[in-house]
Amino acid sequence: MSAAASFTPSKPSLTTNDSAVLQALFDAESSPSSAVNVESSLPALPAHLNIPAKEHSFLQSREREIISALSSQSTPTRETLESAISELSTLIASHPTYPSAYANRAQALRMLIEGPLPASTTETSETEAEILFNNTDEQHLTTLLSDLGTAISLSTPRSPADPVSSLQARLLADTHTHRAYLLLKISRRLKSAGDNEEASVPAQLKELGSEELEEMASRDFFFGGRYGNKVAQQMAVQTNPYAKMCGAIVKEAMRKEIEGGI
Structure with missing residues (x-):
C-alpha cells in the first residue's frame, strides 16, 4: 500500500493590487499624493482659465486688500465680513474664472455663519457644529458650498x-x-x-x-x-x-x- 500523499497547505496570498487597496484603506501615509505631479515651473493658474500672468497679479493684489480687512481683526465684525463678501462678489462678477476669489468668499461666509465663539467654550468639533447649524442662514450655506464647488471645478x-x-x-x-x-x-x-x-x-x-x-x-x-x-x-x-x-x-x-x- 502506498504511503499517503502529503499536502502542504499553501499560504494565502494577495495580489499587488489587493495589497495596495488594503494599505490605502488603513494607512493614511499611503494616500497617493505622489500621484499628483506638482511642477513649480508651471503658470500659477491653468491655461484654460484664460487669466494672463499680469492680470493674475492684479487679482491677487486686489484679493489681498480685501482679505487684509479680515485678518486685521482678531474677531471680524459682521459688518466687516459682509463688506469683504460684497467686494469678493464684485471681483467674481468681473472675473468669473478666478478660483481663489470663490475659495476666499466661502471662508468669509463660513465666518459670517458661525459668528464669534462664546468665550466660555473651546473650539471643539461639536461646538462648531452647533454654531454652524443653529445660527445659520441656509442661503449663505448654499452659496458657501457652491463657491467651494466652483473653486474646485475651475482648479x-x-x-x-x-x-x-x-x-x-x-x-x-x-x-x-x-x-x-x-x-x-x-x-x-x-x-x-x-x-x-x-x-x-x-x-x-x-x-x-x-x-x-x-x-x-x-x-x-x-x-x-x-x-x-x-x-x-x-x-x-x-x-x-x-x-x-x-x-x-x-x-x-x-x-x-x-x-x-x-
Missing part, C-alpha cells in the same frame, strides 16, 4: 495625469478639505437630529441623507490629502466607509474571541 486639471502648479495644488487641497469638513458636519448634524428635530440645512442635503453625505466628505478628504493636506489624509482614513466596515468586522471578531475565552 481641477482636465486630466488626472496633467501636472498642476504649486498654487493650484494648494488651492485644491484647501477647498476639498474645507468642503469635506462641512459635509461631515452636516452629516453628523442630520444623524443627531433624527426624526424628532428639524436640522437647519438646505433641503437638497437633507434628501441625500447622513450616510451619503459622509461618503461625499470622505471623497473630498481623499482629494484634499491627494493634493497635500496632511489632516485630510488622516480624515480620509477615518471616514472611509470600507475601512470602517472592515474595522467593525475586526472588532466583532475580537469581541467574540474575548467572550469565548471567559
Whole structure:
C-alpha cells in the first residue's frame, strides 16, 4: 500500500493590487499624493482659465486688500465680513474664472455663519457644529458650498495625469478639505437630529441623507490629502466607509474571541 500523499497547505496570498487597496484603506501615509505631479515651473493658474500672468497679479493684489480687512481683526465684525463678501462678489462678477476669489468668499461666509465663539467654550468639533447649524442662514450655506464647488471645478486639471502648479495644488487641497469638513458636519448634524428635530440645512442635503453625505466628505478628504493636506489624509482614513466596515468586522471578531475565552 502506498504511503499517503502529503499536502502542504499553501499560504494565502494577495495580489499587488489587493495589497495596495488594503494599505490605502488603513494607512493614511499611503494616500497617493505622489500621484499628483506638482511642477513649480508651471503658470500659477491653468491655461484654460484664460487669466494672463499680469492680470493674475492684479487679482491677487486686489484679493489681498480685501482679505487684509479680515485678518486685521482678531474677531471680524459682521459688518466687516459682509463688506469683504460684497467686494469678493464684485471681483467674481468681473472675473468669473478666478478660483481663489470663490475659495476666499466661502471662508468669509463660513465666518459670517458661525459668528464669534462664546468665550466660555473651546473650539471643539461639536461646538462648531452647533454654531454652524443653529445660527445659520441656509442661503449663505448654499452659496458657501457652491463657491467651494466652483473653486474646485475651475482648479481641477482636465486630466488626472496633467501636472498642476504649486498654487493650484494648494488651492485644491484647501477647498476639498474645507468642503469635506462641512459635509461631515452636516452629516453628523442630520444623524443627531433624527426624526424628532428639524436640522437647519438646505433641503437638497437633507434628501441625500447622513450616510451619503459622509461618503461625499470622505471623497473630498481623499482629494484634499491627494493634493497635500496632511489632516485630510488622516480624515480620509477615518471616514472611509470600507475601512470602517472592515474595522467593525475586526472588532466583532475580537469581541467574540474575548467572550469565548471567559
